[in-house]
Amino acid sequence: MSTKAKDRFHVLIVDNSDETLSNLKQQLTGGGYDVMTAQGVESALAVLDFKQVDIVITALRMPIGADGLDLLRYIRDHFKSVEVMIITAYPDIESAVQCIKDGAQEYLTKPFSETELFNAVERIKEKIIRRKTASPEEKPGQFLGIIGLSPKMEEVFERIDRAAQTNANVLIAGESGTGKELVARAIHYGSYRAEAPFVSVNCTAIPDSLLESELFGHVKGAFTDAKTLRQGFFQIAEHGTIFLDEIGDASPGMQAKLLRVLQSKEINMVGSSQIQKIDIRIIAASHKDLKSMIPKGLFREDLYYRLDVINITIPPLRERREDILPLVSFYLKKFSEEMELKNPPVFSDNALKALKNYSWPGNVRELENLIQRLVVIVDDDNIKVSDLPESMRFNVIQRNSSQFKTLKEVEQEYIASVLASVGGNKTKAAQILGIDRKTLRLKIEKER
Ligand SMILES: Nc1ncnc2c1ncn2[C@@H]1O[C@H](COP(=O)(O)OP(=O)(O)OP(=O)(O)O)[C@@H](O)[C@H]1O
Numbered sequence: 001m002s003t004k005a006k007d008r009f010h011v012l013i014v015d016n017s018d019e020t021l022s023n024l025k026q027q028l029t030g031g032g033y034d035v036m037t038a039q040g041v042e043s044a045l046a047v048l049d050f051k052q053v054d055i056v057i058t059a060l061r062m063p064i065g066a067d068g069l070d071l072l073r074y075i076r077d078h079f080k081s082v083e084v085m086i087i088t089a090y091p092d093i094e095s096a097v098q099c100i101k102d103g104a105q106e107y108l109t110k111p112f113s114e115t116e117l118f119n120a121v122e123r124i125k126e127k128i129i130r131r132k133t134a135s136p137e138e139k140p141g142q143f144l145g146i147i148g149l150s151p152k153m154e155e156v157f158e159r160i161d162r163a164a165q166t167n168a169n170v171l172i173a174g175e176s177g178t179g180k181e182l183v184a185r186a187i188h189y190g191s192y193r194a195e196a197p198f199v200s201v202n203c204t205a206i207p208d209s210l211l212e213s214e215l216f217g218h219v220k221g222a223f224t225d226a227k228t229l230r231q232g233f234f235q236i237a238e239h240g241t242i243f244l245d246e247i248g249d250a251s252p253g254m255q256a257k258l259l260r261v262l263q264s265k266e267i268n269m270v271g272s273s274q275i276q277k278i279d280i281r282i283i284a285a286s287h288k289d290l291k292s293m294i295p296k297g298l299f300r301e302d303l304y305y306r307l308d309v310i311n312i313t314i315p316p317l318r319e320r321r322e323d324i325l326p327l328v329s330f331y332l333k334k335f336s337e338e339m340e341l342k343n344p345p346v347f348s349d350n351a352l353k354a355l356k357n358y359s360w361p362g363n364v365r366e367l368e369n370l371i372q373r374l375v376v377i378v379d380d381d382n383i384k385v386s387d388l389p390e391s392m393r394f395n396v397i398q399r400n401s402s403q404f405k406t407l408k409e410v411e412q413e414y415i416a417s418v419l420a421s422v423g424g425n426k427t428k429a430a431q432i433l434g435i436d437r438k439t440l441r442l443k444i445e446k447e448r
């Protein structure tokens, strides 16, 4: 993670008085804090749901609705990493004791000086820093079990971190095999919902006729086959996360039903008129470009915007080649341990070069499968270019050391790079090169 996002402190001030809000905001902004304000507990909760917040400074008494103590308790239960400071113009020992018991870090009585304010906020800040450094460090190049050290993956990690600290819906985009489900799980297990279920729903797999009962459950006797009461995905995931995988393949009927749940946060079991409130975080994923499906009428715009509150787009592996070698080492170690090998096999330089230059149309899943296969099939400890699938071998050309290349070499290198860019597909490569497949094959065979 970049230090920039880690070091900035986000403060949310909650008070019904405009004047207090703007005074405190001005002071803290001047002190280098990123400051947000809310005029009551309700709007504070909305900010907590959608923004990263480190410290909440809240008034104790508020004339309407919930008060500072309610907010404090809610934060203790739902946003464990957020620290709270209470400010009040009506101090009494009893409420102060209660606030500290309920987990407030600081209790400040109005009026207070700017120095008193800063001292209190600094104490909280130090506590947060101590907690962050005390927690076990992730290995470098790895975040919640996700491998990646490219700047593009750093950005993905930052977004996962932010998503995990909020309740906002998340839309994950990325080609097949880039790790969409892995990212969804990381968000769930990094959030306060980690103890509750993570339920993965494949939107392609549910026929329209079973949709409602699969999603929302049914009561006994709701239809002929409903012999007993059965819970749907949404009931099973209560307090946890529902992962709507391949949302781009959801039928129009399913899209409409999902939209309704997202809007109302309520469901009905089939055969029951009773409405159930649900408390669920929604994460959706698709390898399709949903935005481009909207004008064609294939995906509902209203559903898209409900889901795309936090967007995480995972770039394909060929756009972050720095991650290839760390992934290769990770999977070599993993599969060698599974095979109980004493030492993981070692790649020759050229074999590694071939992996680095390959286009990986199947992304990390393809890499994972390849390494698993190699660990099983190689019988000496070395993996050579000849052990690799044909489509990868073209990425390495053995050349003599002279500075200039022959025309033949240039031709071979060019053929190799075209083949690599189309994942070894000779028909496509021949098309690009403007020759027929047979000529291409002859040129490749001559080289070997
Ligand atoms: N950065 C990564 N680090 C380690 N393993 C990864 C990484 N990205 C993906 N994987 C692994 O690759 C495989 C595919 O990942 P996942 O199933 O999450 O991809 P996906 O994007 O959901 O693919 P699809 O669109 O095909 O469903 C999994 O075994 C996952 O553990």
Ligand SMILES: [Mg+2]
Pocket: 180, 181, 245
């Ligand atoms: Mg998937």
